[in-house]
Structures are given as C-alpha cells and as structure tokens.
Amino acid sequence: MTETTGTKGVSRRTLLKGTAGLAGLAAGSGAITGFPYVKSADAKVLRYLGTAVNEGDDISKQCLKDTGIKIEYITATTDDVTKRVMTQPNSFDVLDTEYFSLKKLVPSGNILALDAKKIKEFDNITPVFTKGETPGGKKIGNQGTAPWKVLYLEGKDSKTFSKTATEFVTLIPTVYNADTLGIRPDLIKRPISSWSELLNPEFKGKASILNIPSIGIMDAAMVVEATGKYKYADKGNMTKEEIDLTMKVMTEAKKAGQFRAFWKDFNESVNLMASGETVIQSMWSPAVTKVRSMGIPCTFQPLKEGYRSWASGFCVSKGVSGAKLEWAYEFVNWFLSGYAGAYLNRQGYYSAVLSTAKAHMEPYEWAYWMEGKPAEKDIKAPDGSLLEKAGAVRDGGSYEDRMGGVACWNAVMDENDYMVRKWNEFIAA
Amino acid sequence: MDTSEDILHQASPDLVRGSETARRSKAARLSPSFISWLQAGPMMLVFLAFFLIPLVFVVIVSFWDYNEYQLLPAFSGRGYTDTFEGCIAQLPDLCTIGKTYLMTLKLCFMVWAITLFIGFWVAYFLAFHVKSKTWQMGLSLLCTIPFWTSNVIRMIAWIPLLGRNGLVNSGLVKTGLINHPLEWLLFSEFSVVLALVHLFTFFMVVPIFNSMVRIDKSLIEAAYDAGATGFQTLVNVIIPLAKPGIVIGSIFVITIVMGDFITIGVMGGQQIAAAGKIIETRVNALQFPAAAANAVILLAITFLIITMMSRIVDIKKEL
Numbered sequence: 006m007t008e009t010t011g012t013k014g015v016s017r018r019t020l021l022k023g024t025a026g027l028a029g030l031a032a033g034s035g036a037i038t039g040f041p042y043v044k045s046a047d048a049k050v051l052r053y054l055g056t057a058v059n060e061g062d063d064i065s066k067q068c069l070k071d072t073g074i075k076i077e078y079i080t081a082t083t084d085d086v087t088k089r090v091m092t093q094p095n096s097f098d099v100l101d102t103e104y105f106s107l108k109k110l111v112p113s114g115n116i117l118a119l120d121a122k123k124i125k126e127f128d129n130i131t132p133v134f135t136k137g138e139t140p141g142g143k144k145i146g147n148q149g150t151a152p153w154k155v156l157y158l159e160g161k162d163s164k165t166f167s168k169t170a171t172e173f174v175t176l177i178p179t180v181y182n183a184d185t186l187g188i189r190p191d192l193i194k195r196p197i198s199s200w201s202e203l204l205n206p207e208f209k210g211k212a213s214i215l216n217i218p219s220i221g222i223m224d225a226a227m228v229v230e231a232t233g234k235y236k237y238a239d240k241g242n243m244t245k246e247e248i249d250l251t252m253k254v255m256t257e258a259k260k261a262g263q264f265r266a267f268w269k270d271f272n273e274s275v276n277l278m279a280s281g282e283t284v285i286q287s288m289w290s291p292a293v294t295k296v297r298s299m300g301i302p303c304t305f306q307p308l309k310e311g312y313r314s315w316a317s318g319f320c321v322s323k324g325v326s327g328a329k330l331e332w333a334y335e336f337v338n339w340f341l342s343g344y345a346g347a348y349l350n351r352q353g354y355y356s357a358v359l360s361t362a363k364a365h366m367e368p369y370e371w372a373y374w375m376e377g378k379p380a381e382k383d384i385k386a387p388d389g390s391l392l393e394k395a396g397a398v399r400d401g402g403s404y405e406d407r408m409g410g411v412a413c414w415n416a417v418m419d420e421n422d423y424m425v426r427k428w429n430e431f432i433a434a
Numbered sequence: 435m436d437t438s439e440d441i442l443h444q445a446s447p448d449l450v451r452g453s454e455t456a457r458r459s460k461a462a463r464l465s466p467s468f469i470s471w472l473q474a475g476p477m478m479l480v481f482l483a484f485f486l487i488p489l490v491f492v493v494i495v496s497f498w499d500y501n502e503y504q505l506l507p508a509f510s511g512r513g514y515t516d517t518f519e520g521c522i523a524q525l526p527d528l529c530t531i532g533k534t535y536l537m538t539l540k541l542c543f544m545v546w547a548i549t550l551f552i553g554f555w556v557a558y559f560l561a562f563h564v565k566s567k568t569w570q571m572g573l574s575l576l577c578t579i580p581f582w583t584s585n586v587i588r589m590i591a592w593i594p595l596l597g598r599n600g601l602v603n604s605g606l607v608k609t610g611l612i613n614h615p616l617e618w619l620l621f622s623e624f625s626v627v628l629a630l631v632h633l634f635t636f637f638m639v640v641p642i643f644n645s646m647v648r649i650d651k652s653l654i655e656a657a658y659d660a661g662a663t664g665f666q667t668l669v670n671v672i673i674p675l676a677k678p679g680i681v682i683g684s685i686f687v688i689t690i691v692m693g694d695f696i697t698i699g700v701m702g703g704q705q706i707a708a709a710g711k712i713i714e715t716r717v718n719a720l721q722f723p724a725a726a727a728n729a730v731i732l733l734a735i736t737f738l739i740i741t742m743m744s745r746i747v748d749i750k751k752e753l
Contacts, residue, residue, distance in 0.1 A: 109502050268704070433707035
C-alpha cells in the first residue's frame, strides 16, 4: 500500500516535472509566440470616444490604410461624452470633445494633455486657436470658453490652465465652426439680419432654439443683446442676475407661444425646418446643408451681431501610456495631415490645419468653402452627393468673414448649477 | 416535498429504508417554508442585485454633495433644497417642482382615464362578445401587432401626421372644414396624450381581459335571471369582479407615464415639463445627487399613488 502510493507520487512528480520542462522549453524556443492573443496585441487599435461630427467611416478607413491604426468609434452626444469621461475613463483611448467641457474634464484628472512638441503640424494650427485671431488678423470675440483660454496647462499633470503657451496642450484642435440662425427664406420672404428676429412676434409659433441648456442660453443671450435690452460682460459666464434676466425674456416668449418646439439633436432640427414647422431657429451648418439637399430652401443666415462658435479637439484617457500613447500621437498627426481636414471642410466645418487640408482639396472646392467665392463647378459632399450647383456662394462667405465674425464661444458657466435649475423652470413655465 | 421523497425511494429504496433516522433529519431540514424560499430565491436575488441595492445607492447619493465634475461623499441636503427652491417664497405661485408635478399628474390622469375607458371596452368585447376561444386568442394577438415595432417609431410616426403641413391638417384644409392648419395638433398636451394612449392602452387591455375571462359566466346569467338590466350587471357584477385587472392595468400605465420623459419630450416639442425630464437635465449636467434626489421624490410620489390604489382593491387577496 505504502509502496504503491510512493510509486504513484513519484510518477506524478515526474510527470509534473516533465510537463513543466516541456513548457519551459517551448517558451524558451519561442514556440508559444504563435498563440493568437499575442498576435492581436500587435494590431494597433484605438478606441475613439466622441460625437458624430468627426466620426466618418471614410476617415477611419483612410487612417487604417495610411497608418495601420484601426479606429473603433464610440459615438455619444456631447453630454454623454462628458459623462463617460467622468464615470468610465478606461472605456476609451482617444477623446474627441469640445473645449467648453474642459472646465469639467481637466479638474477630474481623467484626461491627459498631449505634448505639443510631438505634434508635427502644431505650429501650423490656425491662429484662431492659438492667438484668437483669423489668419488675416481679425480679432475674434472672446466671450465664453474660447479655445485659447483653455488650450494650455501649466504642467504635465497640472489642473490649471496656463495663460501663456506651454508644451502641454489640453486638446489638439480638430474641427470648429461658427453657428447662427437657420431660416426658410421661401416662407419668411424678407431679409433677416439680426438675432432679435428669433423673438419677433411675426414668427409666433414658428421659432425654435436648442434644448441643450448651456448652448441654448447663449443663443438666448445673443437675442437679448440684439434687442438692446441688456449688454453682457460675458455671455458665456453670466451672473445669477443675468441668468434670471435672460430666462425671463425667454419665458415670456415661451408663454406667448413664440416657440414651436425645442430641438436636441441634428435630425430633429432638420425635420422641424424641412417640414415647415419652424421658419427660424438656431441650427448647425450640416443640418442646413441637409435641408437644402432635400430640395427645400434654407439659409444659414449671417447676422450683424455675429456668430456663436464651438471647437473640438483630441486628448487621451489617463489610462493610455506606452505604445498606445505613441499610436495616439501617430493618429493625431495623421488627422492633421490633410485627408481628414479636407473631409471636414467639405461638410461645411473647418479644419485646424488649413495648409494640409488645402493640399487635399481641389482649388474650386477651396475657393467655394474657404474663400467665399461662387462655385466654379457643382459642389459635392464627401460621399459624392450634390450639395450646391455651380454658381452658388456659401452662406456667410469666406473663412475670414465667418470666423472673424464670431462673437462668443460655447461655454460652461461658473453658475452652471443655477443655470440648469433656471432652465428647468423655463421648461416648466 | 412528496415528489422529492418519491424520487429518493425509486432511486435507492434500500438506502432510504436503511437510514431512517438520516431521512427524517433531512426531511426536517427541507421544511416546506425552506423550499418556498428556495423557489423564490433566484427572483429574490435578481431583485436584490438589480433593484434594491441600486435603489439604496440612489437614496444615499441623493444626500451627497457635488461640484462641477465629481460627487462629494459628504452629507448634504442640497439636492432636495435646490429642488424645492422657491416653493414657499413664491407662494401663491407654484415653484418649478410644483408646476412640473402638476403637469405630470395632469398628463398622467388624462392618459389613465382614456386608456382605462378604451382598455375596458376592448377587453369587454374580447371577453364577452367573442365566443370562440380561437377568435379570442387571435384578436388578442392582433392587439400586440403594434408592439412589433419599437416604441420610438410608433411615437415618431405621429409627427408627419399631425404637423402643420401634415396629413390631418392638409386633409381638413382641403375638405374646407378649416381655413388654417390646427397648431395644437402637434407639440401640445393633446399630441402627448394621444401618443401615450396609443402606446400604453394595451397594458390596460391585457390585465382587464385576464380578469374578465375568469368571471364565472353563470354569475352573469344569474344576474339576468334575477332581472338585472345590462347596465346593472355591468356595474354590480362585471366591474367589481374585473377590479384586480383594472388596478393592475392602472399601476402599469401610471408608473410608466409618471417616469416618462421621452414621449413627453418628443411629442411636446420639449416644451412640456415632466418629472423625468428634470432628472434627465440634471444627469446631463453631471449633477448626479440632484438627479438622485429628484428620482427619490418621483419614486415616493408614484409609490403613494400605488398605495392609494391598492387600498381600493387588495390585489393579493383578489389574485
């Protein structure tokens, strides 16, 4: 009995030894490297969290072709992007978000600034971001969370925005635009030149604004200022009294039935305008294009008080390091190298590095989108569909005129909490 | 219990007979109440893990403080005091939360009354006028067909119908019944109630139908024999016996409408306040404790309504 156990024990031990030795041998000789999981770790994959603005399939396909980096899009609304960064910072690698969220994101410590020295085209980024002026030298309005106020951090892990240029960049700029009111010229039948028209009783029951409180209140402030009721020190950072005043004007308009509906997403704004439910409303450039491509006249109306602008850019999650961080830099550098910029310009947005985007566009396209000249040929969207016939001129004209006319930027106010409560009161009124 | 013993006997009769004492102690351990607990166990665990524990978290977080970008786990009643801001100062005017709940309750009552009316008569027709079981089954299934498409699509489908230049308005204008399109058809309380009734009437039909088919037909015959009119039979026999179904259906509809913010948002053009909408706005602004406080308030009010309803009918007894 004892003997058997002994023998058994020995044989088991021998077996174990043998197996371990074999495994060691295999590992040493490199025989194990053929395992699939090792291979998949070699593929360069970046999880890209952002809104749908930049997330074109063509962009990710071209990126894979040029750099071998596979982009996995995680698409969410602006609010949800911020929520996700706060609550699940490890669920993404690259973040594409708006500058105004930085006031929330940077103090949370969940994102990492990028190193300007590693961005090849950083010095070629449009002065709109770095100096707050157009390439032609026009000063841009700095109310709200203007990108140059929050572009740099004081140090690598700093949570303070630097007033002067440093190498630690919060968001590497990618895309931006100047927003204004969209109108139906066929139904309004007269020229519109001021934000105050949004509350003109002439359009009772046919107006609309954005139902995202932080952006909606900026549009409201543009209207209040245009009517001459009040002049804000900073529309993007109101005092409690200013919030009360703005919401009071809007509440009176709402009670009088001025608004047909408020909209929250791209498609809602397109449907309201296309169906004729509204004839004047705050809108985004591609939404105007979409209405027009349905054969319905719609103008992205430049107004004398100027535009409300927004901008987004790239940073990475705090969990990204090592090789992945290098791929992130490679991706951001690729994004600024022209293909993506041209793609965005053709949708009516603006790219951060103008020179590289220009190299990827036909001269007639550049003349139409960026120089405000009449289209020499038919203008086509990135997917090849017809946007404008030859001879058309872009609403608002050139880059200089549109970006130079920006009055304020999307913002998060210091009194954000109070503003949100007032917004709920406005909806309940 | 019997079944398990039978199985034991069949499997190894000798073993069972041989260890009588062991069997007895085992039987004592597997008492009927233990087995009922065992049967209810899985559901209880799911309930605990995915409902009760998260709910406890919501209540805890509702008493936390917050800033622009994070929760501060220190006791604070701010979520609640902010919510009831101005409720005393603004009297006799209603504060935001007061107005919001007034609107929510108003919509809730309208939707409840209409779904109950329609649901009751649909169920009545199915239970008493359709004689064959096959037809009853077939027609009930017919009621479920709209559910093959998603909630959102059924809701959005109303918009092109009711719009200013929609089918209804252009039809009415063409027939000369009206000169100008009716604005109140869309983005109004009317369109919200219409969409909610359309979405949720079926939740009324099913439980009421279920109660009605279980009514003993001889009771109705007896009522007729005793000289009751159709109306008297309905009020004195059918409605009392269908009460559990009515209450269950009402609980379904009321709880859904109280928490709804999507349908109210889309059909109301985002201009109509809803209790759920306040929570959504707060969550989107990353003000989680305030959102949690509003969720607790909503839960308390909904719970109050349901408690009141179950006072009218003891559902446990009736089932």
